[in-house]
Amino acid sequence: xxxxxxxxxxxxxxxxxxxxxxxxxxxxxxxxxxxxxxxxxxxxxxxxxxxxxxxxxxxxxxxxxxxxxxxxxxxxxxxxxxxxxxxxxxxxxxxxxxxxxxxxxxxxxxxxxxxxxxxxxxxxxxxxxxxxxxxxxxxxxxxxxxxxxxxxxxxxxxxxxxxxxxxxxxxxxxxxxxxxxxxxxxxxxxxxxxxxxxxxxxxxxxxxxxxxxxxxxxxxxxxxxxxxxxxxxxxxxxxxxxxxxxxxxxxxxxxxxxxxxxxxxxxxxxxxxxxxxxxxxxxxxxxxxxxxxxxxxxxxxxxxxxxxxxxxxxxxxxxxxxxxxxxxxxxxxxxxxxxxxxxxxxxxxxxxxxxxxxxxxxxxxxxxxxxxxxxxxxxxxxxxxxxxxxxxxxxxxxxxxxxxxxxxxxxxxxxxxxxxxxxxxxxxxxxxxxxxxxxxxxxxxxx
Amino acid sequence: xxxxxxxxxxxxxxxxxxxxxxxxxxxxxxxxxxxxxxxxxxxxxxxxxxxxxxxxxxxxxxxxxxxxxxxxxxxxxxxxxxxxxxxxxxxxxxxxxxxxxxxxxxxxxxxxxxxxxxxxxxxxxxxxxxxxxxxxxxxxxxxxxxxxxxxxxxxxxxxxxxxxxxxxxxxxxxxxxxxxxxxxxxxxxxxxxxxxxxxxxxxxxxxxxxxxxxxxxxxxxxxxxxxxxxxxxxxxxxxxxxxxxxxxxxxxxxxxxxxxxxxxxxxxxxxxxxxxxxxxxxxxxxxxxxxxxxxxxxxxxxxxxxxxxxxxxxxxxxxxxxxxxxxxxxxxxxxxxxxxxxxxxxxxxxxxxxxxxxxxxxxxx
Numbered sequence: 141x142x143x144x145x146x147x148x149x150x151x152x153x154x155x156x157x158x159x160x161x162x163x164x165x166x167x168x169x170x171x172x173x174x175x176x177x178x179x180x181x182x183x184x185x186x187x188x189x190x191x192x193x194x195x196x197x198x199x200x201x202x203x204x205x206x207x208x209x210x211x212x213x214x215x216x217x218x219x220x221x222x223x224x225x226x227x228x229x230x231x232x233x234x235x236x237x238x239x240x241x242x243x244x245x246x247x248x249x250x251x252x253x254x255x256x257x258x259x260x261x262x263x264x265x266x267x268x269x270x271x272x273x274x275x276x277x278x279x280x281x282x283x284x285x286x287x288x289x290x291x292x293x294x295x296x297x298x299x300x301x302x303x304x305x306x307x308x309x310x311x312x313x314x315x316x317x318x319x320x321x322x323x324x325x326x327x328x329x330x331x332x333x334x335x336x337x338x339x340x341x342x343x344x345x346x347x348x349x350x351x352x353x354x355x356x357x358x359x360x361x362x363x364x365x366x367x368x369x370x371x372x373x374x375x376x377x378x379x380x381x382x383x384x385x386x387x388x389x390x391x392x393x394x395x396x397x398x399x400x401x402x403x404x405x406x407x408x409x410x411x412x413x414x415x416x417x418x419x420x421x422x423x424x425x426x427x428x429x430x431x432x433x434x435x436x437x438x439x440x441x442x443x444x445x446x447x448x449x450x451x452x453x454x455x456x457x458x459x460x461x462x463x464x465x466x467x468x469x470x471x472x473x474x475x476x477x478x479x480x481x482x483x484x485x486x487x488x489x490x491x492x493x494x495x496x497x498x499x500x501x502x503x504x505x506x507x508x509x510x511x512x513x514x515x516x517x518x519x520x521x522x523x524x525x526x527x528x529x530x531x532x533x534x535x536x537x538x539x540x541x542x543x544x545x546x547x548x549x550x551x552x553x554x555x556x557x558x559x560x561x562x563x564x565x566x567x568x569x570x571x572x573x574x575x576x577x578x579x580x581x582x583x584x585x586x587x
Numbered sequence: 588x589x590x591x592x593x594x595x596x597x598x599x600x601x602x603x604x605x606x607x608x609x610x611x612x613x614x615x616x617x618x619x620x621x622x623x624x625x626x627x628x629x630x631x632x633x634x635x636x637x638x639x640x641x642x643x644x645x646x647x648x649x650x651x652x653x654x655x656x657x658x659x660x661x662x663x664x665x666x667x668x669x670x671x672x673x674x675x676x677x678x679x680x681x682x683x684x685x686x687x688x689x690x691x692x693x694x695x696x697x698x699x700x701x702x703x704x705x706x707x708x709x710x711x712x713x714x715x716x717x718x719x720x721x722x723x724x725x726x727x728x729x730x731x732x733x734x735x736x737x738x739x740x741x742x743x744x745x746x747x748x749x750x751x752x753x754x755x756x757x758x759x760x761x762x763x764x765x766x767x768x769x770x771x772x773x774x775x776x777x778x779x780x781x782x783x784x785x786x787x788x789x790x791x792x793x794x795x796x797x798x799x800x801x802x803x804x805x806x807x808x809x810x811x812x813x814x815x816x817x818x819x820x821x822x823x824x825x826x827x828x829x830x831x832x833x834x835x836x837x838x839x840x841x842x843x844x845x846x847x848x849x850x851x852x853x854x855x856x857x858x859x860x861x862x863x864x865x866x867x868x869x870x871x872x873x874x875x876x877x878x879x880x881x882x883x884x885x886x887x888x889x890x891x892x893x894x895x896x897x898x899x900x901x902x903x904x905x906x907x908x909x910x911x912x913x914x915x916x917x918x919x920x921x922x923x924x925x926x927x928x929x930x931x932x933x934x935x936x937x938x939x940x941x942x943x944x945x946x947x948x949x950x951x952x
Contacts, residue, residue: 202879211879241879246728247826250819251624255862258617258746272726276821279730283745340717341726367717 182232185506188263194500195236196266197256199273204243205368209394209424210269212480213292214239216489217267219476220469220497224584230500238262246276253277257286264289264512267310267492271295271342282306287512289499290492290538294418295342296563299530299537308516308531310492310538312417312454314343314391315563317542318350320452321414323559323569324544325389326355329412333361335385337376337400339392340365347391347416353565361385366396377403380411389414394421398428401445402436414450421484422446422547423458443550451552452542454525456576458487459551464579465491465524472583491524498523498585523585526558527572537563541572596765600758607754611747619746620818621858626753627814628854630760632838633847634807637764639836640845641773642800643780644693648705650832651712652805654824655682656812658716661729661822671733671817675756678813679806686805690798709832716824728823731816753814760810765847767803776800808835841893843900852901860889 182191189195200214201207214237221235229235238260240252249268256262257280264287268274271293281288282304290310291298294317298309325334334355338344344365362383364376377400380388388404388411390397397419404410419425426442433440456463461470469490473482480486500507502515517533527541541560545552558572580586611619635649659678663669689708693701716723723729735748767773775796778786783793816822834857842853864882897904 203883207879241882245825245828245830246821246823247815247819247831250821251620254620254746255617258620259615272728272823272825275727275730276819276823279732279820340720367714369714369717 181505183506186263186508186511187261189233189507192233193236194230194233195238195260195262196264196496197253197260197262198237198239198266199242199249199252199256199268199270199277200239201244201269201273202239202241204245206244206270208428209421209483209485210292212483212485213267213269213489213492215480216473216477216486217493217496219472220490220493222476223472224497227582227584230497231505235497235500237266242270242273244270244273246273249273250276250280253280257281257284263287263509266290266496267292269293271297278304278307285509287509289496289512289516292488292492293343294346296346296537297342299535299563301534301536304536306513308536308538310495311488312452312527312539312542313537313563314346314416315350316537316540316561317417317452318347318391319353319561319567319569320350320542320544320559321389321416321450322351322354324450324556325351325387325414326359329359329387332359332386333384334359334387334389335361335380335383335411336363337380337388337390337392338363338365339396340367343393343418344391350563351389351391354569355389366392368393368396371395371399373399374403377407377409380404381407381409385411387412387414390419391416392419394419394425394428398425398432401429402432405445412448412450417452417454417542419449420451420453420545420552422550422552423481423483424485425547426550446547447549449547450555451545451547453545453552453554454527454539454542455484455487455491456524456526457545457552457554458482458484468579468583469524487524494523494585495520495529498587501585501587521585522577524577524579526576527560528574592769593766596762600762604754604758607758608751611750611754616744616746619744619750621862622750623746623753623814623818624858625851625854626750626757627811627818628835628838628858629851630757630814631808631811631835632842632854633761633764633850634804634811635835636839636842636845636847636850636853637768637776637807638800638804639839640843641768641780642776642797644797644800645698645702645836646693646705646801646804647702647829647832647836648689648708648712649804649808649835650827650829651709652682652686652808653812653815653831654713654716654822654827655685656809657816657822657827658723658729658812659809660813660816661731662722664731664733664816665729671752675810675813679810682809682812683802683806685809686802687798689805690801693801694794694797706829706832709829713824713827724823726824728821728825731820731822733817733820749818753818756810756814760807761847761850764803764807768847772796772799837890841890841900843897843902843904846900846902849900849902856889856901860886 184190198214200211202211218237221237224230225234238256240256242249242252253265253268256265265281267290268277268288269292274291274293278288286306288307290308292310294311294314296313296315298304298307336348336351338348348363362379362385364379366373366376373396390400390413392400392415397415401413425446429442429445430440456466458466460466469487470482472490473486477486498520499512499516502518503511516531519531520529522528525539526543527539530537530540541558543558544555546555559569560572561567561569607622611622631649631653635646638644638646656678659681660674663674663677692704696704717725733749735743735745739748775786775791778789778791779793779796787793838853838857839850841856842851843849861882864885893901
């Protein structure tokens with residue numbers, strides 16, 4: 141009897157406190173967005189849009205394995221939005237960019253994106269970072285009809301307008317990139333032995349797919365893969381050396397590119413390295429090389445080790461200050477993003493924010509969510525990118541081309557023209573004949 | 588008393604279910620999602636708190652059991668369009684078998700050795716998904732399609748349905764665990780935990796009791812994994828890192844080891860706290876690298892604080908507070924001399940994770 145009383149007391153207490161706890165959580169969010177100025181021209185035309193603000197959200201790896209380098213992207217985008225806000229905003233509205241940390245864990249991504257959409261009522265999800273992470277929310281965003289713009293991942297999977305009409309890729313996808321790098325290797329290293337080193341997921345496999353389209357199978361002596369949770373790649377590097385490959389094409393993230401380079405040195409193996417543009421931020425790669433070597437008790441010069449590595453890039457380089465885009469983004473970075481370094485990630489963050497502002501301006505004064513999607517379907521001008529976007533109602537891929545570049549002195553040197561292509565096996569690789577745009581004097585795109 | 592146990596627990600279950608339904612309708616859809624998150628979290632934590640708090644075995648591998656349950660669910664829903672209840676039963680059965688296998692090995696290990704072995708499981712098992720991308724979808728994982736039954740109408744929010752299903756499953760699991768806790772099996776666990784030699788002398792099969800605890804704990808984790816699969820809609824290895832296993836143990840310890848209500852408190856803390864702290868951290872204009880790490884710091888600080896203030900976890904602390912106010916009155920009425928016994932293993936010295944200290948001397952196995 142006594143026991144039952146105590147248990148009943150406990151159960152009631154639990155139920156009450158649980159109810160209070162959850163109810164308390166909701167109190168801050170129960171108010172609906174107010175549509176105050178009914179007479180003004182600017183209206184609350186969609187969730188996340190008021191007469192004065194546009195609220196957008198994102199998931200970013202601010203901590204965890206993907207954070208080094210990538211955690212600089214969202215602050216750089218914020219810097220660009222703040223610049224736009226200070227110069228008249230988007231039709232007078234200020235952009236509020238709320239990005240939450242998912243630590244590159246898909247379960248957390250699922251949770252924070254639902255918080256942004258269901259509770260914070262964001263207008264759109266912008267530049268959500270990562271393939272496995274964003275895949276966790278792409279169905280949810282599309283079934284809730286939330287614009288999902290410019291996913292920060294080169295997976296070819298975002299180009300699926302039938303299933304995912306709300307989702308748009310942004311950067312050069314890995315299949316196109318593999319084709320462009322593959323053609324270069326096939327043309328410049330004729331008769332040499334070539335090996336592939338790649339991450340065992342869609343990033344690496346899409347890249348290899350593109351490479352296989354262009355490099356004759358007779359040239360390829362071995363294909364070695366790694367998983368990003370195991371840093372011991374000594375067996376793979378030994379296999380690369382044993383194959384006698386003179387050229388190693390690597391679809392690896394910067395940390396593993398650095399490990400590949402260091403393990404090769406240890407074995408006295410010095411093939412020509414051709415790496416994916418995810419490594420083209422030489423600043424990050426140099427830093428990783430020096431840090432890893434230090435852990436192993438050696439001192440190296442990162443920029444000496446990266447000299448001569450071949451890669452590709454789809455923006456002007458951060459060191460090219462005579463370029464109008466670089467000058468613009470550097471200026472904005474120095475004013476609004478003082479806490480983060482000026483490098484390729486900062487460049488990327490500002491460039492993708494520029495594309496978003498362009499899409500918003502195109503969507504009209506009082507856009508609905510569907511207006512934004514159809515604005516992007518109507519195509520965007522390439523802005524800072526060296527090649528045009530693929531955007532149309534039947535294609536949701538982003539940047540379609542890149543130039544080959546060689547690393548030297550901690551920076552990149554362009555080699556040859558900008559090349560554009562598609563994701564098919566037979567699609568040709570052509571020199572881009574259009575001219576690159578110059579940055580608008582105002583720093584703000586026109587619709 | 589035993590006659591009235593079941594109706595009483597059923598009564599509590601109905602009340603809590605009614606509260607969940609009320610809240611899910613009253614609150615916004617994101618809160619529905621959080622209710623669903625809390626539900627799968629509490630299911631996993633409850634199983635672990637039984638294992639660690641009652642049978643005295645530690646596990647850092649329950650995240651792996653969640654992965655087994657989640658992948659089983661995803662594969663069954665993907666390839667056979669069975670009703671979710673059937674899928675749930677199979678997911679639970681598969682993890683029960685896995686738990687039994689691990690339990691056989693675990694019954695021979697003690698304290699840090701057991702922690703190490705289960706840690707290995709927690710780290711290694713999710714990596715299988717990378718090894719067989721054709722079956723498990725590799726890094727990208729498997730999509731899980733879970734829809735609202737058409738009988739509820741076209742406009743019924745999916746998150747509310749997910750909250751209902753998860754909460755219902757969680758409550759039934761908790762009911763079963765509560766019954767188990769107060770049954771002969773639960774008493775045997777406590778006997779084994781407190782002194783396995785004495786328990787063996789009393790005729791308890793110590794190894795069998797330990798294996799049974801592992802099966803129960805793994806099954807709960809498997810059910811939780813199945814719920815996670817339908818709630819998040821994606822099963823990927825990135826969701827089942829060692830961090831998850833540690834978070835489960837953290838929730839069990841914060842809530843109060845061995846206490847089912849404690850499992851709820853712990854789950855509330857680990858689901859709700861990060862959202863709040865992130866809101867606070869981002870609203871003060873800190874640089875990204877500082878702001879992003881504040882939730883982690885706050886989480887650590889909260890853990891230390893709870894352990895300092897409530898060495899027996901939140902439920903232990905509540906019991907103490909209740910005893911301070913209600914205890915004296917009840918004592919005079921019932922003639923008891925001691926305050927109401929805490930349901931956590933209060934014999935442990937404060938701050939020590941119960942089981943480790945219990946097994947310093949080698950017992951029979």
